[in-house]
Amino acid sequence: MSFWNDPLKVAADWLLGVFTGWGMPELAANILIGFLGILILISLLMVLDIGLVWVERKVVARFQDRIGPNRLGPFGLIQPFADIIKLMIKEDITPAGADKVIYNIAPMLSMMSVLILWAVVPLAPAILGVDLNIGVLYIIAAGSIGTLSIIMAGWASNNKFALIGAFRQVAVMISFEVPMLATMLIPTILAGSMGTAAIVEKQDIWYVLLAPLGALIFLIAAIAELGRAPFDLAEGESELVSGYNIEYSGMKFGMFYAGELLHAFTFGGFWAILFFGGYRFFGLEKVSPFLAIAVILFKAFIGYWLIMWVRYTLLRIRIDHMLAFNWKFLTPLAFTLIMVTALMNALLAGAPAWLYIAGMFLSNIVVAWGALEIARFYSRRERERIEGKQVVAAGH
Amino acid sequence: MNPWIFVGLFFVVGLLIPVGAIGIAWLLGPKKPNPIKQSVYECGIETVGESWVQFKAQYYIFALVFLVFDVETVFLFPWAVKLGALGLFAVIEGIIFVLILVAGLVYTWRKGMLEWA
């Protein structure tokens, strides 16, 4: 078995030999190896995160017809590192009335909730942190910790804006968690497993073909979950200055900021895993694990890019519209979709592949079309009601 | 070996990294606090009243609806896992389950509880 075919196992075996050679018990050696591996993975992620700062700034600049960072290094590549240094040596200010312990824990939890997500990201066949059979729910569980960190940050800052921002953000996050959970059921139904690795392995047909609507709902819910535009009302610079992290400065703010970017990238990855075949790309993953990793990172980048595109294109939505959109449109739609998917899946169980795909795809399209028609009908009625009122008002 | 050990390690490392980063920043940064610096930041305007503002009850409503839906959707996951093996009957059970759920949503909706205003 060569290193290029299964790098993880080769490295682990080698290290195990080394450590046991030092007289360490096998269990402890295994744990140490795991620890080292995870440390390396997370360190790489942090480096990637720093890269994301540059990507984000560069991309937003292009969208806004600017150049973006361009002074330090080629294409301004060194810029984020300079930012890091600046964050490092800034004074850490804790506001006077703050609840110190919680105030300090919150940014760490925020970062942690993102990093632990990578435990269930399958990077290549047999290369993933932990193959949990409840992987999908694990994502939500980690998200819960993120939600908690936001409310802790907002509450501990002893600042009105922070608290209001946190409340809004949490309200949005928990609301959009429902359609997200619901759409996560779809890959679970199709793959018959909650494990992320199993979902990727079962995706001979990308699930986006079987559930295009599900993929779309997942993306929308993920954007809201991330608190990015158009759902970034927690920040709302004009009214809340910066939302829940207003009182944070220095590296603690850096944690929130970096956490947000990495979170977006990670959800790009999950979108790829759940709906776009993860590391699979027409057999390319079988050639080499490194290619598989490249494939999934590429797909994650595409997802991330899409999220950025949405963010820098659309305007912020008011909170009432946003919650109404979620509870009155997205949630019923997601549940309808689950029922339709489960039903079609059972009915088309024995059908040939092309019929299965066509059936699933068309059922999604029909549901989407129906939902849009209903929404259109009601919004027209609403508009007529309001306009009618205005006409009456004008008549007086 | 229990795979959850690695999950635990992820938690540990996931905490260590930010703790380390913040710790280094704390070591490197200057520490010269003064009351002005530490006052509540409201864009430079003096803060009025306490930070404890009265919240809309609507936040609670959404949290409530979310709680119910969260629990119910979580219930559906074992169902979804086993769905392929169980056939149409299980599908119908799940649909009934979801429909009951939706009935609750419709009630809340009709009561006007999903309105923000």
Added chain:
Amino acid sequence: MTGEQIVFLVVAFFTLAAGFMVVTTRNLVHAALWLVAALFGVAVTYVTLHANFLAVVQVVVYIGAIAILFIFAVMLTRRDMRDQGPQMNKNWWLGALLAVLTFGGLYFLLQGWEGMTKTATSYPVSFDAISELGSALVSPVGYVLPFEVASVLLVAALVGAVYVAFNPRNGDTRK
């Protein structure tokens, strides 16, 4: 003492300490956050019991939803009751006595039971608890009725809670 035992003891101690903080701390937001810690400890306990699904559900439901609900409720009601003033009622000693008695009684009863020292059989390797749970929940010979009734219960709770807390006729709400 094996590693498992150490892990269990650490988790149990942490959980009990967090639980103790929940019932004694003065600040209610802190109490809610301590509850989160205690519930997280319980989730880890589930992991030591190989109950994966329960562990994540514990985190998703309790930390992700119930704790948030608690914090919202504290924020909505805290106006008149700051951290000052007694947090315990005047019969708290009786409560403490009863709690100790309950624990003592339970311990005494459990002690006399021969199943106490039982150790678990090794967990079957190929056993997929999730899928077993799935079939148990929906099979007609399993728990399909509790499954559906749980749905009804939750909807009833939703309807009831919405009605109780926010019925316009029910007080000076909705200004």
Added chain:
Amino acid sequence: MTTETLIWLIPLPPLLAFFLIVLFTNKSKALSHTIGVGAAALSFIGSMVVFVRALGVEHLGESPFESAVNWLPTGDTWFRIGVLIDPLGAAVLFFVAITILMIFLYSVGYHNYGQPAGDHDVKGLPPHGATITDEHGHKHVVPSVEPMYSRFFAFLGLFAFGMYTLVVSDNLLTLFVGWEIMGLCSYLLIGFWYGKPSARDAAVKAFMTTRIGDVFMLLGIAFLYSATGTLTFREIFTEETLHALASTPAWFGMTTSGFIALLLFIGTVGKSAQWPLHVWLPDAMEGPTPVSAMIHAATMVSAGVYAVIRMFPLLTADYTGHGLTVTMSIVAFIGAFTALFAATIAVAQNDIKRVLAYSTISQLGYMIAALGIGAYVAAAFHLITHAFFKALLFLGSGSVIHGMEHGVLHTGNHHVDPQDMYNMGGLRKKMPITFWTFLIGGFALAGFPLVTAGFWSKDEILADAFGHGHLAVFVTLAIAAFLTAFYTMRQITLTFLGEPRTEEAKHAQETPWTMTTPLIVLAFFAVTYGWVGIPEHFPLLGGLVPNWFHEFVGSTLAEHPEAIEFNPIPLLTSIGVAGGGLILGWLYYRNVKSVSEDKFQIPLLKNKYYFDEAYNFLFVKPAYWFAENIVYKFLDKGVIDGILHAFGPFTQGTGSALRNYIDLPVINRAIGDGSAEITYWFGGKLRAIQTGRVQQYLMLALVTFIVIGAALYFFVLA
């Protein structure tokens, strides 16, 4: 679908209808009755399918349709509940299904569906009628629709659910559940027009009276369960169990089986309105007429008899064939006595429904008496034929009342009681369908020879009584039969024959098809159902059609009952009393023009032997009296104040010294104020635990729990 599954499903549609109507369709009358009648029709179809399949099974008695599920874990075993259709169940299901469907249909017309809402109608009172203006501008008063129309169908649905549950259950517990659901529904339905004080009182009376019986029945069930460990019929009615029960002596010289049967029988006495708990049934006529038919003919009162028929093996477990057992004697006595007693009252009643109510009591007494002398098949047969013709009569009387109300609305004279037979007369021309069907029902009730169902079933009871040598019962029942024929003819004559006695009767009108269709259907069965049970040895007719009913229902029992040898005496008696009663009734009442001419208005009968007054005197008054005199006047005013007052003159007589030393300090302070103070002191102390604080309640509960738990542990377990 297997028959067993179908049996499980039979009771469900009415229950579903109840919930649907109550929860969703309360506002829509059309939807409500559609659901109600639809549900009844579904159950009807299911019942008929089951019935037909039951007919096709050989030896249904030995291998009935049955199916049971585990319900309550009772230690190591399960309490099982299930369904059972044996020949008896099938026969009962048949008539129950038909009558329930007919009554649902009839209710549509009875509550004036399709008429406008009344001008002054309020919920809780019968509709008063609505004024409409026709195209010529004339104002008419027409019947108005019942304001609580939907509610009525909901209640009927729940009631039907109770009855079906009772019929299909395979054990006493679910039977009792159905029994109690019907008890509740009868309360709700009798008090349907709760705006009328009389209806309210009647509802409470019915509920309380039947409760007395139910308590005993529950005791019987508990006793049975503790004695045998099961409540499933087929497990109780095994040879060994019955033998064990029959050979264990209980109290009062009865065996265990006899004692249990007696307790269960008391439940029936309440439910089937037997003497001495018969008083509720006549008052229950305050309810709408479909209710009267439902409760007092087809279902609830029959349920009482059905329960005794079900428990017949238990009743006769210690019966050796000669000499009735104590329990059977009691049953036979109560049945025969009630039959005669109620029949005499019926002769003097003027309210058309009350006559029928007493007639029902009397006929149920017949069945009970038949069971008391061991005539199983005859009782079941009469139960079914009676249900058909009594439902027919009740619905017919409802139709008559409805027609009369039309007349009342026409004349506008609301003082005329549309239920009083002396206000009727000559209705045969106005309401021909009602007349002919009522005539058929009446003749069936009277036992008109050969053609009517009532004749065959009644004859079988008389033959059984005679054949087994129970002459006292035979004579009593024969007299009762004579009276039955007599008052039936009185009713028909007063209502339909002769000339209209009032303006209202002249303007009575035939009722809509929804009311007459059930009459016709029931009339059909009131005639033909008797033919399935013609005894084999009957002259000429016997053997033409096989005695199917005897064979079929008789096979329910482990030992098939022997058919009675033919004997001309009971037959001739039967024909004689029926014919004689009818002829005498007609001859007498065709000349009676008003109440004052009626020689049978004897005060004793008119006032129902003063039973209400007697109960009032014996139970109600004493209760009031106890509250008023013992508690209030004696204890409070008498003992406490009275001691003071009595001692007052005495102390005055003996001087103020005694007063100051004895009266004031001892009597007044210690006893008078002292008792109050003690009470106050206790109240004050006890008030401390009634704080309204939930945590303290919880603490108290926990303390109690821990103390009791510890005591249990140390004194019982350890």
Added chain:
Amino acid sequence: MVPLSWYLVFAAALFSIGMFGVLSRRNAVAILLGIELMLNAVNINLAAFWRYGDVRLMTGQVFAIIVFAVAAAEVAVGLALVISVYRNRHTVVADEIDMLKW
């Protein structure tokens, strides 16, 4: 290996702590927090009995899941009641809510 007794004693202790909170806290929300602890203690027992019995019988886990639902329902309704009381009486102190009606 961890014997069953450890879990049971742990659960009993958590239960007692929760009970203390329910009995002694003045704030109604804090009482509900105590109830959550008690429910969790029960769930630990259920999961432990599942693990230490026959793992193929899912009764323990199913029961625990139903307890989750019950806990969610309890929190939803309980907190709604607290908020309702707060809006009407402006108090969340359990001792002051002793009218048994309003």
